[in-house]
Amino acid sequence: MPMLLITGSFHLKDTQPDGDTVHFIADNLDDWQLVGGKNPVQLTAADHAKLRLEGIDALETHYHGAHQPLPQAHAAAKELVKWLGFTNVKRKPDETVTASTPASTPGFILTGGADLYGRVIALVGKGTPPGTSGTDITVDVPLLKKTANHHMISAGLAYPTFYRSLFKDLRLELTAAAQQAEAAGKGLWPDDVSLSGVKITGLSSITDDAVILPKLFRRLVDYLKLGMPVSWFPAFLAGQEDPVTVLSTGERFIGLHHVIEVSNGDLVRLSHPAGDLLFDEA
Structure with missing residues (x-):
């Protein structure tokens, strides 16, 4: 499955990251012009793009003033920022991050487009990127397994939730990982x-x-x-x-x-x- 690779950094302060959303700044802002699909990417005044992790759905910590059971919802939110390399994350009661160590972490995303709200639908990675930013990369199952998306499913902290933008082989892998997590009683599955x-x-x-x-x-x-x-x-x-x-x-x-x-x-x-x-x- 070909997806656009964009390198950059993840940021938490003054945002409300949960188990499947986080903010990202591209190293080269012009790369956003390369994102396909009918919906344009919406950036904040600070050039942040809000990411929605492809293929997964974690419990809501804030949705129109409501939330899902917070022990499981907060566990997912904590695990995602930990996987991205953040520690000592401080939040207000409304889930807004006030501080973290470090302030940002490097990484990359693989995307095929944005949703109706301008959020970038992406596979999220860290470490050495699998190619050059601004180019299309073939995403296979081994690469998927290195993403936060796969990690959250494998930890039992998110449900597989699929839209047509995700190819069958990647859907099957996420489904299998979710089934294994459920069988092992991980994360949210016992509840x-x-x-x-x-x-x-x-x-x-x-x-x-x-x-x-x-x-x-x-x-x-x-x-x-x-x-x-x-x-x-x-x-x-x-x-x-x-x-x-x-x-x-x-x-x-x-x-x-x-x-x-x-x-x-x-x-x-x-x-x-x-x-x-x-x-x-x-």
């Missing part, structure tokens, strides 16, 4: 109830109690804030028209209500494992 279901009695059911796929969490947060009955959640999902494909069957659906079930009026669950779903990028 995961995405498939068995969570009984929704209020927002706290998913912010404080149940560990579920973050994509499901975000949809539930958006819905529960409307104050509507949980039993109507499928109708809400149908209105969102999120395209999704079930990889094991090849079935393609328009709307997450085809893969998210509500039973007994308040029990919400995924009907397929996270790694069996392929989402369309917005």
Whole structure:
């Protein structure tokens, strides 16, 4: 899979990194002009690009004023910055970093484009880059295994979450790594109830109690804030028209209500494992 290589450095201060997002400054700002796709990369006033790690989804530490269970969410956030080489990370209560040692760390990213919000969807690496910045690199499974993306999945601190931008061989490797982490009881997996279901009695059911796929969490947060009955959640999902494909069957659906079930009026669950779903990028 060819992806654009960009070298640079990771930065934490005045940002809110979690288990799958972090800020990055390119060594050569002109490299951002080489990023493909229909969505332009959005840089901050300090020339930071916000990265969204490709192929993974960690528990939310801050989403529209809500968070997922913080022990697991914070474990993912701490592990990512540790892997990037940061220590002594200090945060405000709102998750904003005030200081770290060092202030930045060198590294590289491999990307095929940005999302709707201008965040760069990337594989994140450290150490010697696998080529020259600003050039396309073939990303295979051995290279994937050297990334933070693979590390977070292998540690059981993120769910595999796939969009069409990621090639099949890389998806299969991340899925296998997630299955191994789950079998070993690592990270979030002992607490995961995405498939068995969570009984929704209020927002706290998913912010404080149940560990579920973050994509499901975000949809539930958006819905529960409307104050509507949980039993109507499928109708809400149908209105969102999120395209999704079930990889094991090849079935393609328009709307997450085809893969998210509500039973007994308040029990919400995924009907397929996270790694069996392929989402369309917005």
